[in-house]
Every structure is written in structure tokens, then in C-alpha cells.
Amino acid sequence: MLLIPSFTANSNEPPPSKLSLSDLSMAILKSHFFLLFPLLLLHFHTVSFAQTLFVFGDGLYDAGNKQFLSQNRVDASFPPYGVTVGQATGRWSDGSIVPDYLAKFMGIPKISPILLTTADFSHGANFAIADATVLGSPPETMTLSQQVKKFSENKNKWTNQTRSEAIYLIYIGSDDYLSYAKSNPSPSDTQKQAFVDQVITTIKAEIKVVYGSGGRKFAFQNLAPLGCLPAVKQASGNVQECVKLPSEMAALHNKKLLQLLVELSRELNGFQYSFYDFFSSIQNRVIKSKTYTFETGNAACCGTGSINGSNCSAKNVCAKPEEYIFFDGKHLTQEANLQVGHLMWGADPEVIGPNNIRELMVLPLDITVILAGIQEAMAAMRPRQSNIESLYDIKKMESEMDNHWLYQVDKAISFMI
Amino acid sequence: MMAKNCNLVSVLCVFLVLTLFNKPITVAGQNIPAVGLFTFGDSNFDAGNKQTLTKTLLPQTFWPYGKSRDDPNGKFSDGLIAPDFLAKFMRIPIVIPPALQPNVNVSRGASFAVADATLLGAPVESLTLNQQVRKFNQMKAANWNDDFVKKSVFMIYIGANDYLNFTKNNPNADASTQQAFVTSVTNKLKNDISLLYSSGASKFVIQTLAPLGCLPIVRQEFNTGMDQCYEKLNDLAKQHNEKIGPMLNELARTAPASAPFQFTVFDFYNAILTRTQRNQNFRFFVTNASCCGVGTHDAYGCGFPNVHSRLCEYQRSYLFFDGRHNTEKAQEMFGHLLFGADTNVIQPMNIRELVVYPADEPMRESWVPPTSATVQLRESRGYEYY
Numbered sequence: 001m002l003l004i005p006s007f008t009a010n011s012n013e014p015p016p017s018k019l020s021l022s023d024l025s026m027a028i029l030k031s032h033f034f035l036l037f038p039l040l041l042l043h044f045h046t047v048s049f050a051q052t053l054f055v056f057g058d059g060l061y062d063a064g065n066k067q068f069l070s071q072n073r074v075d076a077s078f079p080p081y082g083v084t085v086g087q088a089t090g091r092w093s094d095g096s097i098v099p100d101y102l103a104k105f106m107g108i109p110k111i112s113p114i115l116l117t118t119a120d121f122s123h124g125a126n127f128a129i130a131d132a133t134v135l136g137s138p139p140e141t142m143t144l145s146q147q148v149k150k151f152s153e154n155k156n157k158w159t160n161q162t163r164s165e166a167i168y169l170i171y172i173g174s175d176d177y178l179s180y181a182k183s184n185p186s187p188s189d190t191q192k193q194a195f196v197d198q199v200i201t202t203i204k205a206e207i208k209v210v211y212g213s214g215g216r217k218f219a220f221q222n223l224a225p226l227g228c229l230p231a232v233k234q235a236s237g238n239v240q241e242c243v244k245l246p247s248e249m250a251a252l253h254n255k256k257l258l259q260l261l262v263e264l265s266r267e268l269n270g271f272q273y274s275f276y277d278f279f280s281s282i283q284n285r286v287i288k289s290k291t292y293t294f295e296t297g298n299a300a301c302c303g304t305g306s307i308n309g310s311n312c313s314a315k316n317v318c319a320k321p322e323e324y325i326f327f328d329g330k331h332l333t334q335e336a337n338l339q340v341g342h343l344m345w346g347a348d349p350e351v352i353g354p355n356n357i358r359e360l361m362v363l364p365l366d367i368t369v370i371l372a373g374i375q376e377a378m379a380a381m382r383p384r385q386s387n388i389e390s391l392y393d394i395k396k397m398e399s400e401m402d403n404h405w406l407y408q409v410d411k412a413i414s415f416m417i
Numbered sequence: 418m419m420a421k422n423c424n425l426v427s428v429l430c431v432f433l434v435l436t437l438f439n440k441p442i443t444v445a446g447q448n449i450p451a452v453g454l455f456t457f458g459d460s461n462f463d464a465g466n467k468q469t470l471t472k473t474l475l476p477q478t479f480w481p482y483g484k485s486r487d488d489p490n491g492k493f494s495d496g497l498i499a500p501d502f503l504a505k506f507m508r509i510p511i512v513i514p515p516a517l518q519p520n521v522n523v524s525r526g527a528s529f530a531v532a533d534a535t536l537l538g539a540p541v542e543s544l545t546l547n548q549q550v551r552k553f554n555q556m557k558a559a560n561w562n563d564d565f566v567k568k569s570v571f572m573i574y575i576g577a578n579d580y581l582n583f584t585k586n587n588p589n590a591d592a593s594t595q596q597a598f599v600t601s602v603t604n605k606l607k608n609d610i611s612l613l614y615s616s617g618a619s620k621f622v623i624q625t626l627a628p629l630g631c632l633p634i635v636r637q638e639f640n641t642g643m644d645q646c647y648e649k650l651n652d653l654a655k656q657h658n659e660k661i662g663p664m665l666n667e668l669a670r671t672a673p674a675s676a677p678f679q680f681t682v683f684d685f686y687n688a689i690l691t692r693t694q695r696n697q698n699f700r701f702f703v704t705n706a707s708c709c710g711v712g713t714h715d716a717y718g719c720g721f722p723n724v725h726s727r728l729c730e731y732q733r734s735y736l737f738f739d740g741r742h743n744t745e746k747a748q749e750m751f752g753h754l755l756f757g758a759d760t761n762v763i764q765p766m767n768i769r770e771l772v773v774y775p776a777d778e779p780m781r782e783s784w785v786p787p788t789s790a791t792v793q794l795r796e797s798r799g800y801e802y803y
Binding site for chain 2: 105280281284290291292293339342343345346347348350351358
């Protein structure tokens with residue numbers, strides 16, 4: 001049962017072991033110890049070792065789907081995209097993207113875009129595509145629903161067991177909120193909440209469809225502080241500060257997304273998830289770029305305008321993409337993706353919780369009571385000891401989360417670069 | 418009838434006996450008093466002091482240090498260090514800050530440890546233990562009252578750099594030169610501890626030296642291969658460690674009853690050694706190489722701007738994050754050992770017991786050298802101590 005990962009020479013990571021009780025017990029110990037432990041002793045769990053990855057999302061995760069749906073030239077299919085790896089593959093970066101690194105750490109080959117029908121999908125497929133949204137019906141792309149539909153249409157490519165053990169990686173919503181902010185420059189709090197609720201409701205429905213097809217392990221990357229994207233700052237005219245509204249919408253979305261996952265973990269039998277705080281990771285890197293080995297968190301590597309926020313082309317690409325967080329106005333460099341990959345794979349619960357991807361990969365499938373104790377650092381919540389279905393608990397959770405995310409947003413807009 | 422009376426009598430006896438103890442010692446439970454934690458020594462306990470003393474950019478303030486928490490903050494780890502976990506167990510609600518940084522909250526203690534610290538000599542851009550103690554003295558009046566200091570825990574880990582430098586400068590030192598050096602180092606340690614004691618501290622935790630020859634950077638620099646440690650440095654560490662217990666017994670014995678000297682010794686040497694010898698039992702896959710760095714053991718240059726270090730994917734599989742510092746996962750284990758382990762790991766008492774031991778009571782136990790029986794047990798396969 002030992003699977004030898006096909007790493008490059010760059011790794012001295014030994015082969016991952018079989019599921020060890022220690023991994024399991026570590027995860028269990030994070031919450032509901034007293035309830036779960038006796039159950040554990042009675043129940044013999046199905047060993048799990050995910051070797052399949054399904055990717056859903058937008059340009060951040062697109063591995064080359066866009067060119068199949070677009071009549072026009074797709075920038076990511078041409079240099080300078082892929083410049084660091086010597087080849088433009090349709091990825092919106094100078095090199096590898098987060099799903100590539102996670103696949104590597106899992107020990108499987110890079111996951112191919114589903115629309116490239118000749119590719120090998122034995123280890124999963126990538127349904128993400130640039131400009132994807134949750135709501136609406138934007139042209140030349142696939143909404144989350146359409147991506148999930150595509151997955152359902154193709155699901156017989158994989159066995160039931162494979163689909164159950166697989167990891168479902170999702171990053172979506174940026175384009176929804178960016179368009180919303182553009183067409184609603186001063187929404188009221190109620191309007192903001194209502195829009196976020198719409199997005200979350202749709203995400204919930206789509207998760208349930210995937211769950212219905214056997215999906216159990218869901219990894220969500222929460223939204224970046226969208227107001228800090230070079231494209232957004234440049235468009236606003238003030239490149240010294242992150243734009244407030246898009247970041248606020250993202251923070252609100254992130255809060256509700258976490259609540260959704262907690263809810264689903266109680267509603268759906270065997271539902272497992274990892275929630276990665278990408279918002280904080282990007283914020284850290286934008287504010288303290290040098291600490292994270294970047295020269296700047298403000299400008300993009302490739303593009304025109306005061307911070308290279310738009311129109312990336314071979315004529316205006318920087319000499320050293322690894323010094324930048326953003327490759328073009330909206331997407332990350334390979335270097336930033338690598339750091340994100342490391343964080344998602346192996347960081348502590350403050351960064352990705354309740355389990356990191358490596359733990360999610362080996363979590364036994366039939367755990368019924370889910371590790372939904374949200375880490376204090378992520379959501380400022382007290383560990384729950386009792387049934388959380390009561391309205392009071394959700395409300396309390398909301399009010400405690402408020403402080404965390406909105407504080408983050410304030411930090412994101414108030415610093416001078 | 419008779420039986421009933423006996424029971425009643427025995428119950429009454431018990432009550433009588435209990436009332437005779439008018440000075441009960443509170444056994445540690447949840448009643449950890451609100452005391453402080455002060456740490457001294459080298460990079461193992463440095464909470465961020467080095468960056469205030471160096472003009473160059475410190476690698477520990479850059480990614481991938483802090484990788485587990487996405488927070489490079491000057492600590493020599495991918496996340497928290499053992500004193501942080503210990504502080505959590507002691508119910509200290511704030512992070513123990515680096516004393517040399519401005520505007521830090523030192524109300525529950527501070528770290529005076531600085532990377533590159535030694536006992537002897539004058540380390541560059543660092544402070545000897547003696548200088549650290551003096552710094553503590555300088556800050557004491559303004560920050561901590563005498564009672565707080567008396568009840569707080571003072572933890573020290575120092576000496577590694579002395580022996581590493583000695584070995585580098587005296588690669589062919591003979592046994593007597595080594596012994597002489599160990600004597601001078603441990604004498605200095607004794608003096609510095611006495612200085613700290615005279616400043617009001619009364620509860621000391623001394624962590625013995627790691628098997629220095631097994632540090633990845635040492636294996637790398639001395640080309641020991643993947644299976645061997647550099648035994649000369651392990652010998653020096655052992656010689657040093659053997660002197661710690663007796664030295665502290667002496668200090669406790671000679672302290673006046675009005676100002677007791679309380680201490681405990683954490684056997685860090687064997688904590689590290691067993692993790693390298695039986696790594697699977699401690700859930701480490703790699704214990705002879707680092708998670709981050711370059712070279713035969715990936716031990717050099719983590720965080721250096723001009724070094725393209727390898728970075729392991731899952732740092733929790735590793736015992737060492739860089740060439741000589743442990744991963745957060747190992748640090749958490751050490752925190753547990755320090756706080757609550759048995760006397761074969763930390764003796765004569767663990768920190769949980771040390772914290773609640775009345776500060777004006779002399780210790781009734783002393784450090785005991787390990788017998789051959791305990792050594793045999795430790796080395797037998799499959800016997801899980803911790």
C-alpha cells in the first residue's frame with residue numbers, strides 16, 4: 001500500500017506512510033475528544049490515501065481550459081505566460097500554479113484541463129477556467145455550476161472509490177465580486193450581505209451535487225483581498241492603497257464560506273474539508289513583501305500602467321518574476337504559488353484548518369462526526385461543546401468572526417506602500 | 418455494630434491526620450499560579466532578540482522560517498519554540514517576547530536568549546549568558562517585583578556554541594584538553610546561575626545539551642554520512658551534561674533555608690538522541706537531515722538570500738527544520754516533556770510541579786545520576802518511555 005511519489009530530484013521527502021493512527025488521532029484531538037475517542041476505539045475506519053485531484057475555479061486555477069472556449073487569442077497560451085518554465089500552457093502565471101504543486105506533493109502528475117480531451121485523466125481533471133463566476137452566465141467560460149455539470153458528465157472516467165477518496169479543490173468568487181463592485185460602487189450593508197448570500201447559496205448547491213457523486217474531501221482556498229490586486233488598484237486610480245469595497249466583499253464571503261463548511265460538515269455524513277486562509281497569506285505578503293522574499297507587493301511583473309496592472313505582453317514583462325507576488329494584474333507568480341502550495345499542504349490550523357491538505361488526503365473516509373472545531377486564530381471562536389444547530393450559536397459565531405475579517409480588511413486598505 | 422464503629426473511627430482518624438498538616442503543599446492540578454517564564458541562552462530559546470543586535474538581515478526573519486504559521490518572526494523554527502508551548506501549559510496568556518525588542522509586553526516574562534550566545538568569550542553580535550543575566554537585572558526594577566521573580570521559572574539552554582567553536586578551533590584536542598575546557602565552561606555556567614540566583618530567581622530549569630554531533634549541520638560539516646553522528650561532539654556534550662546535575666545539587670544544598678534554590682534538569686540529550694535512533698516511534702521520517710537548506714544533509718543556508726535552499730514539503734515529518742534547530746512539531750513535544758514528563762526525562766520534578774512548589778521551601782529531592790538499569794531500559798527496543 002506504500003505509494004512512492006514521483007517527485008523530481010528536488011525532494012528528499014520520503015514516501016508517505018500508510019495512514020497512521022497518530023495522524024488520525026491528531027486530527028480528532030483538535031475537537032470533541034471526549035465524544036469521539038471512544039467511538040474511534042469501536043469503529044474500524046476505512047484507510048484512505050487520495051491520489052486523485054479535481055480542480056474547480058477561475059483564472060487562478062485554470063490550467064489551459066480557456067483556449068477551448070474562446071474565439072479570441074487567449075493571453076495565457078502565449079509568452080510571456082510560462083516564461084519561467086519555458087512554455088506557455090494556458091496557465092495564468094509565469095510557471096506552475098497551486099494545483100500543480102498540490103499534485104506534486106500528493107505524488108501524482110499535474111492535473112490536465114478537462115477540455116483537452118486527449119489528456120490523461122487517471123489522477124483527476126481540472127475544470128477551472130479564467131473569468132469563471134458563481135452567478136450569472138458570462139461568455140466563453142464555465143460558471144461553477146457548468147464546471148460541476150462537466151464533472152458529472154465525465155464522472156464515469158473514475159470509479160466510485162476514486163471519486164470518494166479524491167480531493168476537490170475550489171477557488172471561485174473573485175470575478176463575481178469584482179463585477180459587483182464595479183457596477184455597485186456604494187452598496188448598503190444589506191445589499192452586500194444579500195449578494196454574498198446568493199453566491200454562497202449557489203456554492204452550497206454545487207457542493208451538494210459533487211457530494212452526491214461521491215465527493216467527500218473538499219479543499220477551499222478563500223478569496224484574496226481583491227482590492228489589493230494590481231489590476232483593481234490601478235483601475236481605481238489610487239495605487240497607494242488597496243481598494244476597500246472588493247476586499248470587504250471578499251472578507252464577507254470568506255466568513256460566510258467558513259460558516260457554510262461548518263454547517264455542511266454537520267449536515268452531510270462523512271463531509272471533510274480544509275479551509276485555507278488565502279486572504280491572510282496575500283495580505284501578509286502585500287504588506288511585508290520582503291519578509292516573504294518578494295521585492296514588492298504592489299506592482300505586477302507583467303503589464304502596463306503605473307503598477308503594470310493591465311495588458312500583460314511579451315514587451316512589458318519583468319526580468320525576475322520570482323521577485324513579484326503578482327505576475328499580471330490578477331494572478332500570482334510561480335514563486336507565490338509555490339509558497340501557497342506549501343502552506344496548503346502542510347501548515348498549521350491557523351493557516352489552513354481544521355486539517356491541511358496532507359492530513360485531508362489520509363483522513364479515513366467514514367468519519368461521521370466531523371472535526372469542525374474552527375481554530376481560534378482563524379475565526380476567533382470558542383470551541384463548541386454542544387450542538388451548534390441552535391441559532392444562538394451561529395449568531396455568536398458570526399459576531400466573533402466579524403471582528404476578525406473586517407479587521408483584516410481595514411489593515412488591507414490603510415497601509416501605505 | 419463493631420464493623421460500623423471501625424469504619425467511623427478510621428474516617429475520624431483520617432480527618433485528624435489531615436488537620437495535622439497545617440502547611441499543605443498544593444499538588445499541581447489546574448491551579449497554576451500566575452507566574453512568569455524567563456528564558457536565557459542561545460538560538461534554541463531566542464524569541465527574536467538577535468535581529469536587534471545584528472546589522473545584517475537575519476535569515477530567520479524571512480520565509481521559509483515560520484512556514485507552519487506563515488509568520489517569519491525571528492524564531493529559529495517553522496513556528497513556535499518549546500518555551501512558547503511551555504508558556505501555554507503554564508496558562509500564560511501572551512507570547513513570551515524577546516526582551517531586547519522595544520514595546521513588548523513582558524508582564525509574564527521574557528526571553529533574554531540570543532542566537533550565537535556562549536558562556537565563555539565574546540560572541541559577535543550576541544550576548545554571553547552573563548550579559549543576558551545582567552540585562553535581566555537592568556530591566557528587573559522597572560518590570561517585575563521580587564515576589565514575582567521568586568516564583569517564576571527561569572529556563573536556560575547554553576553551551577552548544579562554546580563546544581561547536583572549540584571543536585572547530587581544536588579539531589584534534591586530546592582528552593585532557595577537552596576535560597579542561599568542559600570544566601571551564603561548566604564553572605562559568607555555575608557562576609552565571611549564581612548571579613541569576615542572587616538577582617532573586619529561585620526556580621531554575623536547565624536543559625542539557627543536545628547530542629551536538631547529531632545536528633544535521635555538524636554531520637554535514639564533518640562528513641559523517643547519513644547514519645553516523647560526529648561522536649567527538651557528542652562526547653563533549655555528554656561530559657558537559659554530566660556536570661549539570663551535581664552542580665545544581667550543590668547550589669541547592671548550599672543555599673540558605675531562607676532563600677531556597679529550586680531546580681530541575683531536562684534531559685534534552687536523550688530526548689533528541691532517542692528521536693534520531695527510533696524516529697518512527699516519535700513520528701519523524703527524517704532525523705538526520707534538515708527540512709530547509711542545502712548540502713549533503715540540506716543543513717546550510719536556510720533563509721539566506723543567496724542560497725537556493727531545498728524546502729521540504731511536510732516539515733512535520735522532520736526533527737530538524739534547519740541545520741540545528743527543531744521543527745515546531747518537535748518543539749511541541751519538548752514543551753510537553755518539560756511540563757509534565759517523569760523523572761527519567763526531567764528530574765527531580767517537572768515544571769508543572771516546579772511551578773507550584775512553594776517558593777520558600779527548600780527542595781526535598783535532588784538530581785540523581787541515571788543508573789545502568791535506567792540506561793539499559795532506555796536503550797532496549799520497543800520500550801516506549803515518553
